[in-house]
Amino acid sequence: MEKNARKQSGEERRREIIRILSSSKSPVSGSSLARTLGVSRQVIVTDIALIRARRDDIVSTSAGYTIPARTEGARKIFKVAHTDDQILDELSSIVERGGRVLDVFIQHKVYGTISAPLNIASKRDVENFLSDLRSGVSTPLKNITGNFHYHTVEARNEKALSEIEDVLRQKGYLIESKDSEAVYEAKDYAQV
Structure with missing residues (x-):
């Protein structure tokens, strides 16, 4: 008892x-x-x-x-690829349009999904994240899969997510699927 x-x-x-x-x-x-x-x-x-x-x-x-506050906003998962030198631009492009990068994850053919929470919502968060990477303690997850990775992005509404998707596409970071959909549901992740 x-x-x-x-x-x-x-x-x-x-x-x-x-x-x-x-x-x-x-x-x-x-x-x-x-x-x-x-x-x-x-x-x-x-x-x-x-x-x-x-x-x-x-x-x-x-x-x-x-525990980040839940928002009433919208959320999408984007598959992206870019070099290490483009991390600043990619993350800044998202947060400047009101997005919050909740996580980063990859699909590894042997280990499956490997993910890490990011919770990046401001320029300062981006700078802090890049400072941590530059410290040399670790390298970005995307380097394991030839730069391919996913981000769960949250924004106040679907319009803001659409703007984020458009800028990622314009900058060449967004990886389009065969059927031209830019977002992937968790059950549909393609193995890289």
Whole structure:
């Protein structure tokens, strides 16, 4: 019986973590969550992992954890390709038209889908992302698949997404499918 009580307190703590992250306008550090909830930082790390097993909207940033606000906007997945030197232009083209780049992912023939959250919505976010890449710690996922990759992009409405699609097409970044559709549903991803 005592084991169930501990499990319940863990569930309550995880619900409180979700509430804190959902209501915060900025990322909340693991240390801050630990202090607020009276547990160790390692307990918070474990709780975040358990929460992520049930939901995928928690984003880890260098400043802490966040749950981006849901918008009533529209969302599309674009298949794109470009060089490393064109990352700035591609991401800037999206955010300048009101888009938020939620993630980047590739389809690997052996490993399947490999993805990473980005949550890039401003020029500053683009600059920070490029700074991280330039640090040399890692390289873009697109380099694994000969520059081909996907972005889930969110915008306030379909018109804004259409403008983003048009500029990506004009700049030669957008990869059109055989039937001229520029967006792919998750179940239809082509293997690169």
